[in-house]
Amino acid sequence: MSDSMTILLAASLTIIGAATPLLFAALGELITERSGVLNLGVEGMMLIGAVSAFAGALITGNTYIGVLCGAFAGMLMALLHGYLTLTLMTNQVATGLSITIFGVGLSALIGLEFVGVTVEPLSNLPVPLLSEIPFFGTLLFDHNLLVYLSVALVFGLSFFIFKTRGGLILRAVGDSPESSHALGYPVIKIRYMALMFGGLMAGLGGAYLSLIYTPMWSENMTAGRGWVALALVVFATWKPWRVLLGAYMFGGVTILQLHGQGFGLDIPSQFLSMLPYLATILVLVLISRDRLKLRENSPASLGRTFRPTA
Amino acid sequence: MSFSLVARPQPSKLMVYLSPLLALILTLFSGFLMFSLMGIDGLDALYAFFILPISDSYGFSELLVKAIPLILIGVGLSIGFKANVWNIGAEGQLVMGAVAAGGVALFAYESESIWVLPAMMIAGILGGMAWGAVPAWLKTRFNANEILTSLMLTYVAGLFLSFLVHGPWRDPEGFNFPESRLFSESALLPIILEDTRLHIGMIIALLVVATIWILLSKTLIGFQVKVVGSAPRAARFAGFKEKGLIWFSLLLGGGLAGLAGMIEVSGPIGQLVPQVSPGYGFTAIIVAFVGRLHPLGVTIAGLLLALSYLGGETLQIEMGLPQAVTGVFQGMLLFFLLACDVLIKFRINMTQKASKTESVKQEASA
Numbered sequence: 001m002s003d004s005m006t007i008l009l010a011a012s013l014t015i016i017g018a019a020t021p022l023l024f025a026a027l028g029e030l031i032t033e034r035s036g037v038l039n040l041g042v043e044g045m046m047l048i049g050a051v052s053a054f055a056g057a058l059i060t061g062n063t064y065i066g067v068l069c070g071a072f073a074g075m076l077m078a079l080l081h082g083y084l085t086l087t088l089m090t091n092q093v094a095t096g097l098s099i100t101i102f103g104v105g106l107s108a109l110i111g112l113e114f115v116g117v118t119v120e121p122l123s124n125l126p127v128p129l130l131s132e133i134p135f136f137g138t139l140l141f142d143h144n145l146l147v148y149l150s151v152a153l154v155f156g157l158s159f160f161i162f163k164t165r166g167g168l169i170l171r172a173v174g175d176s177p178e179s180s181h182a183l184g185y186p187v188i189k190i191r192y193m194a195l196m197f198g199g200l201m202a203g204l205g206g207a208y209l210s211l212i213y214t215p216m217w218s219e220n221m222t223a224g225r226g227w228v229a230l231a232l233v234v235f236a237t238w239k240p241w242r243v244l245l246g247a248y249m250f251g252g253v254t255i256l257q258l259h260g261q262g263f264g265l266d267i268p269s270q271f272l273s274m275l276p277y278l279a280t281i282l283v284l285v286l287i288s289r290d291r292l293k294l295r296e297n298s299p300a301s302l303g304r305t306f307r308p309t310a
Numbered sequence: 311m312s313f314s315l316v317a318r319p320q321p322s323k324l325m326v327y328l329s330p331l332l333a334l335i336l337t338l339f340s341g342f343l344m345f346s347l348m349g350i351d352g353l354d355a356l357y358a359f360f361i362l363p364i365s366d367s368y369g370f371s372e373l374l375v376k377a378i379p380l381i382l383i384g385v386g387l388s389i390g391f392k393a394n395v396w397n398i399g400a401e402g403q404l405v406m407g408a409v410a411a412g413g414v415a416l417f418a419y420e421s422e423s424i425w426v427l428p429a430m431m432i433a434g435i436l437g438g439m440a441w442g443a444v445p446a447w448l449k450t451r452f453n454a455n456e457i458l459t460s461l462m463l464t465y466v467a468g469l470f471l472s473f474l475v476h477g478p479w480r481d482p483e484g485f486n487f488p489e490s491r492l493f494s495e496s497a498l499l500p501i502i503l504e505d506t507r508l509h510i511g512m513i514i515a516l517l518v519v520a521t522i523w524i525l526l527s528k529t530l531i532g533f534q535v536k537v538v539g540s541a542p543r544a545a546r547f548a549g550f551k552e553k554g555l556i557w558f559s560l561l562l563g564g565g566l567a568g569l570a571g572m573i574e575v576s577g578p579i580g581q582l583v584p585q586v587s588p589g590y591g592f593t594a595i596i597v598a599f600v601g602r603l604h605p606l607g608v609t610i611a612g613l614l615l616a617l618s619y620l621g622g623e624t625l626q627i628e629m630g631l632p633q634a635v636t637g638v639f640q641g642m643l644l645f646f647l648l649a650c651d652v653l654i655k656f657r658i659n660m661t662q663k664a665s666k667t668e669s670v671k672q673e674a675s676a
Contacts, residue, residue, distance in 0.1 A: 040457065080645075089315075089656075090648040093396055093457070097595055098644035105637020112632050219634070224465050231458045270473035277462040281448070284459060289452040 005135060011255055012139055016147060017213055019251030021046070021205040023150045025229035026236070026243045027157055028201025032078075033233055034161065035194035036174040036301035040096025041081050042202050043226025044103020049074040049206025051107040054217045057119045067122070067146065067207045074203020077103060078196045086188050086195070089305045104220060114217040121215040122146065146208050151244070158240040170194060174299030177306040187306055202226065228280050235283045237297040246283065253279045315656040325654040330600050330607075332653075333646035334614070340642050350629065358628045359621035359639070369620070371506035375578055376619050378511045379404070379570035379590045381612035384597035385522045385605050386566030390559035392539040392603050397560055399445065399460025400567040401591025402467035403438040407568025408575045409471055410437025412582040415497035415575070416479060416490055426496040430572055438568015439561050441467060446560035450553040456560070464591070472584050479582060490582035499577045511573040516609075518566065523605040531558060567591060588619065589637075596644045615640065 025042055032039045039045075052073030057066025081099050084090045125148070127141035161167040170190065173180045177187045205225070210217050228250060236242035257272045288294055341359070342352035363369050383400045390397045397403075411434035418426045444463055448454040472488070481491045499509040526532035538545040538555055546552070574586055597615050601608030622636030 084645065084648055088649050088652040090651065094595075094599060094644070095648055097398060098641055098648065101592060101596070101637060102641025102645065105634045105639075105641055108634030109632055109638055112634070224462070227458060227461050231455075231462075234455065234458075268473050268477060270469040270476070274466045274469050277465045280462050281454070281459050284454045285448055285452045288454040291453050294453070 009135060009138060011259070014255055014258065015248060015251035016143065017251070018254035019247040020147050020150050021208040021213060022225055022229050022232060022250055023154070023244060023247040024146075024205035024208065025202045025226060026232040026247060027150070027153055027240060028198035028205075029229055029233050030236065030238055030240060030243060031157065031161075031170070031201075032194050032198030033302055034170050034174045034238060034299055035191045036177060036299050036304065036306070037082075037085065037191050037195050037198075038092045038096065038303040039078070039081060039099075039195060039198055040093060040230065041077065041099025041103065041226075042096075042198070042229050043222055043224065044100035044107075045074045045077045045199050045202035046206035046209070046222045046226045046229075047103045047107040047220070048077050049203030050210035050221060051111040051114070051206075051217055052203070053207030054114055054119065054210040055110065057211055058114065058117065063120060063122045063211055064145075066119070066211055067204065070207030070210075071200045071203040074199040074201070074206065075196050076199070078199020078202075079192075081199070082192045082195045085305070086191055089307060092303050092305070100226070108219045111217045111219065115219070116216070118216045119211065122212050144212060146204065146212065149204075154240045154244045161240065171299070174301055177301050177304075181306075181308050187308060191306075202229075205229070224277065228276060231280045231284050234294075234298075235287050237287065237293065238299065239297075249283075250276060250279065314659045315652065316659045318655060318657055321654050322657075325650075326602060329650040329653060330602070330611070330647055332650045333600070333643060336646040336650070337639060337643045340646075341639060344638070348631075350631075355625065355629065355631075358624050359635070360617060362628070363617065363620035363624045368506055371503055371508040373613060373616050373620055374512055375507050375509070376616035377612040378515045378577075379574055379587070380594050380597050380615055381515045381609050382518055382570040382573070383563075383567045383591060383594035384601060384608040384612050385519055386563035387594055388598040388601065388603035388605075388608055389522065389526070389535055390563045391598055393535045393555045393559050394539055394542070395556050395559035396457045397442065397445065397460050397563045398457055398595060399441070399462075399464045399591070400563060400594055401587060401589065402460070402464030403441040403564040403567035404571035404574070404587050404591045405464070405467040405471050406441040407434035407438035407571030408582065408586045409467075409474065409571075410434055410440075410568065411572035412479070412490060412493075412575050415493045416582075418494070418497065419491060420494050422494075422496050424496070426494075427499070427576065430497060430576055431569065434568045434572025435565045436568070438571060439565040441568070442560040442562075442564020443557075446557045449556050449560075456556070460560075471582070471586065475582050475584055481581075488584050492581045493576060497576055498580055499573065507578055509573075509577045511577050514569070514573070518569075519605045519609055526605070531555075535559075567594075588633075593618075593640055596640055599644060600647055615643075618643075 025046055029039060029042055049070040053066045053070025056069025057063045077099060081095060084095045085092050122144040124142050124144050131137040131141040161171065169185055173185060173187050173190045181187045206222065209221055232243055232246040235246045253275050257275050338356060341356055345352040345355040364373050383404065387397060387400055411430040414430045414433045415426065441463060445456040445460040448459050449456045475488045475490055479490045481489055499511055501509050502512065526535065534545065534550045534555060537548065538550060538552065570590065571586060575582060579586060593615050597608055597611045600614065601611035618636050618639050622633045625631040625635055626633055
């Protein structure tokens with residue numbers, strides 16, 4: 001393989017690594033928002049997922065069990081969010097923020113013993129034969145389980161949302177909880193499920209960070225990825241395949257950040273580190289300026305509390 | 311036994327004030343449980359967290375020092391939250407205020423002019439306002455969600471400050487530490503209580519609280535804020551400009567956060583460092599809610615949450631626990647507050663027998 005091919009391959013693998021945690025978190029949030037619930041606690045859920053996954057992997061010595069721990073912990077945080085916003089009908093914005101503040105603190109507290117420790121990262125599962133293809137084999141068929149899962153979920157969730165009865169009900173609940181309730185659908189229960197799926201996915205995103213991306217735990221290691229995921233959902237106008245596009249675009253921005261100086265860009269590292277955040281603002285602006293398109297696609301009841309009456 | 315929520319005919323005035331107290335009690339109880347789970351004597355830890363830090367006058371002055379930025383930012387944010395403008399990037403606005411004020415201090419290095427401090431104050435406010443203006447512009451012009459843009463800008467501000475203290479503004483005699491020069495005497499806030507760090511910022515904060523109180527209760531813009539928050543439709547019929555309020559909330563919140571940033575660098579810190587705030591901008595969100603979005607309440611809540619910082623520090627010194635305990639307590643307090651607030655609009659109905667829907671189901675299956 002030529003040098004430029006090697007660099008291209010390395011760059012592509014970096015993009016995939018940076019994009020996958022965002023993809024998980026954003027796909028989960030997409031389902032949550034489709035049910036009409038705004039979850040601003042994604043960042044906190046990712047952190048709790050990351051630290052739990054790391055703890056699970058360290059204690060059991062099995063990275064896969066670690067991944068499950070991360071997903072489960074994210075789901076528990078979502079359950080807390082749900083109890084507050086769905087059962088007690090609290091303000092979704094304030095509740096999400098408190099989940100994030102709490103998650104940042106609790107994860108730091110739990111993770112105190114793990115700082116500086118490393119675990120065995122999740123190993124790659126090359127697809128037999130296909131992965132032997134030069135270049136494309138390594139690019140497409142030699143990844144860990146979570147990368148395959150994240151891409152499969154894009155297709156799976158697209159199908160679920162737009163082609164199944166369950167997806168139709170989910171969208172109905174998000175667009176008009178009143179009508180859905182009148183039709184006899186258990187709005188609150190569906191929202192609980194959507195929220196918990198979102199938490200599970202945020203937990204998986206966190207697990208990816210602490211078990212694969214940088215196989216160690218450090219305080220606040222998500223560095224705003226939970227918030228970027230929220231922006232990605234808006235960018236994607238609540239469509240899974242566009243989340244995939246957005247997440248990989250952000251992976252590309254990360255490349256610039258990591259290797260910018262290597263490319264001969266004489267810019268202080270702090271400015272390169274700003275890029276993902278500035279890019280997030282840019283995509284939000286680009287997508288939000290078209291109010292009609294946004295309103296057409298966004299779940300109509302997003303962020304509004306619903307109280308079933310009789 | 312099950313419980314259900316029954317809507318009150320009118321929101322309970324009593325619960326509005328009782329809910330923060332209830333939340334505090336529940337937080338203390340959960341803290342006790344948490345410490346016990348960690349294998350620490352819960353009562354000892356709670357004592358070290360809540361009582362020990364303010365058991366002498368120095369401790370109390372430190373409480374005030376930490377409460378100043380929280381109160382300043384908290385009153386600013388509460389205006390926005392009332393009007394449904396969710397500025398959660400106050401931390402970044404604080405940083406930019408600190409940067410602007412610090413820039414003036416470094417520019418006027420070794421000047422003895424009495425105008426240095428006022429200039430820093432104006433620069434700090436303008437710096438914070440400028441950083442608040444960006445989400446306001448993006449929201450009013452492009453409809454971009456201010457929650458996300460203001461938060462993203464917080465990361466940008468932190469990196470910008472990091473660049474300055476690592477690069478152009480680094481102390482030339484500082485052995486390469488990422489810090490600016492120590493500010494000159496003329497750029498430091500006067501101390502108002504001898505042998506403590508309590509500075510004149512306390513008086514500024516109280517003046518701001520009083521001003522905002524008057525603004526909210528006596529002026530048209532204050533009235534508009536309240537109407538837009540509680541009855542957006544009515545506000546539209548009345549012709550109140552939503553965009554104007556977005557600008558007003560973000561500029562005011564940003565300006566006050568910037569002022570807090572100026573006060574931090576010219577008060578307790580005395581120079582620019584990579585981290586000028588231990589998350590005051592985020593904690594102030596909790597301060598605003600616990601304080602019921604009212605200037606007086608915010609002042610009390612500011613003191614309470616300042617205690618959570620002091621308590622965290624004391625626990626670290628006394629028991630070797632991490633500072634993160636502070637964040638856990640802050641998060642729990644907000645959870646419980648939000649949960650208790652349900653009692654303002656609803657009352658709990660305890661029932662022994664199965665709930666109505668279940669009995670209907672039973673009849674159907676019978």
